[in-house]
Amino acid sequence: MQSSSEPLTVLIAEDSAADRLLLSTIVRRQGHHVLTAADGAEAVEVYLEQRPHLVLMDAMMPVMDGFEAAQKIKQLAGDQLVPIIFLTSLTESEALARCLEAGGDDFLAKPYNQVILAAKIKAMDRLRRLQATVVEQRDQIARHHDYLLNEQRVAKAVFDKIAHSGCLSAPNIRYLQSPYALFNGDLLLAAFNPAGDMHILLGDFTGHGLPAAVGAMPLAEVFYGMTAKGYGLAQILREMNAKLKRILPVDMFCCATLLCLSFERCTVEVWNGGMPDGYLHDSLTGVRTPLPARHLPLGVLKPQLFDDRTEVHPMALGDRVFLLSDGVIETSDDHDQPFGVEGLQQVFAANREPDRLFEDIQQALRDFRGEARDDFSMVEVRLVAPGQLNPPPPVYSDSGQSSPLDWSVSFEFRAQTLKRFNPMPYLLQLLLEVHGLRAQSGALYSVMSELYSNALEHGVLGLDSSLKHDASGFAQYYRERNARLDELNDGHVRVHLHVTPLGDGGRLVVEVEDSGQGFDVARVLARPLDSDRLSGRGVSLVRQLSHQACWSDDGRSARVEFFWEALA
Amino acid sequence: MSEIHLDRDVLSTLKEVMEDGYLELLDTFLNDSEARLRVLHEARDAEKLGATAHSFKGSSSNMGAIRLAELCAELEQRAKQPSLGGIEKLVSEIDSEFAHVRNLCREEREGFHC
């Protein structure tokens, strides 16, 4: 960047030889380098070849006059400012106005005054340098902007790899996500757990752009990793909250709704921290039950204070859960009025075909806003029969050489542990070290979870599953469960695992005992299978998915077997 | 109308600015001016007359030939009027004024050698 004391190159365009000579000498004496031209055409040519910093232009010249030459030179200069000072003995204001119109920046009257000329050259040069700075900064900003766009593209590509390891394409899920979702902070994840249950997360990070993406990635990894291992919502939530609390700045957090949809048990487990109400839609009655936020968003509370309590609702085949981001509620019209929950309720009321809910909402938003935009996310999940879904088999990354084939282990989980620890994921991981069992990981997980929860809830806590006959009964059951668990001081659940070779394959025996009152085994086993009942299906499930299921010790002890053939 | 044929103050400033180039400046002015006078005599259209007068006015004022410059200014204005009648008289005046200025310039040239 030139400083104010460096010499300039000045073009003097003047047809009078004497005046040209005089002016050149004056300007040279001021320390500048001088170029000359005797007419307008020559002036343009010299400008093109030498690109002087400043032009002194006589107004009246032959061939091409000063006005035309000035316009041409200004065009050639483009972004940059090349100051043009008209040399003139024109006095009428009309003529002077012409100079300005032609692009002149100043005048110098004849007879030439050296002092005035020096002052004008200095002033014009200052303007020229200012313009050059502005143009350079503009170009810098444009380059920087391009870098940022590219960085965002890269972040999005990395994120897409993580986000799309899920099951959003399952046939019972419908969703709408803004293409700019990541950069609005919206997150939508879905995955099957080993039992075939579906976990879903709809989240909304504070902020936009890279900060939101940076938080979303570890969250997605926790969600997918822990779901695949069979962890429950509570454990996954605790881990996600702790992670975000640790890595995000104090003022960043993630509002989120998490669902666990169980197709076997026909229930949905819900946790909503800071998101707008979700809705549970009863397909028979048409009633939509709101699922409001009962928790602070993820990443706000310290792990010790985090509340992982979920709510469980029963569902029937065909029922749906609908979640939306606050982009829908906050859509505003010309008068800055928000669409609001009222707008949404109106769409619900008017909706005739549940399959068209998304279209109805989009249309309503379009009508409200006057244009179509896509800065919101929605997801709807339907409860279907378990056989209708095909969860992909889990992928294992080890070589298969070191499978443990002959071992036993026993665990005893006592009151203080039962309160805050779910051993299922660990036990499952342990069992999946046995390669022969991997093909049955779904059944294994379902059966063991069922046996464990029966032992805990009906055995140790003494809960009566007949409470779960309707929605309010369900809520009561889970409230009671949490209360009794909080107060638990005695009791235990024992789990015994025995793996032995059998022929070319092997056998697993699982025994689960609890310290409870037991139950009338014969009566329960004699009950017919009733798929409409919300409870009591656990025993039939266990019998269906495993071998030699039997109960002893008055129902306090359950035993099942799994077999596998030699692996190919 | 000014009585100054060649302003001494202007000349000394020019001397100071031009230094060794002072003589060249005087010569250039004289040559240019003679060429312009020829055009003034021969010109038939008002535009050319006016443009030449304008140009002559400029260089005369730069040299300090005040009266000459003023006469040229008058000619420039007259050339804008619809009728060119009586303009030869003004051109003659410019002729004689220039002759006077030329003599003074030649004196300047002699004086400069010292």
Add this chain to the structure above:
Amino acid sequence: MSVVTEVSDDGKKLTISVEGRFDFGRHQEFRESYERLNTRPDSIVVDLKKATYLDSSALGMLLLLRDHAGGDDSDIRVVNSSSDVKKILAISNFDKLFDIS
């Protein structure tokens, strides 16, 4: 200025009033309102009587304030919230962290 502060005579109570839209544009002013004090007040009141709108950046700013004032040991009340503002605070369950009225 859309963020106005007032300290009680004994220096123990700080009142921060926010006017207009409480959003990302208020970030710097809001931080300075409590960071620039010489004393550490015992209690803080955030007055939202003139606040027309609150978004997630405002929630983030409240978290920063809480962290600065001692986290779980802080005493912060958010007062004079309009019904719209109260709704936003309720959905995000911020009444579990702040005394809201």
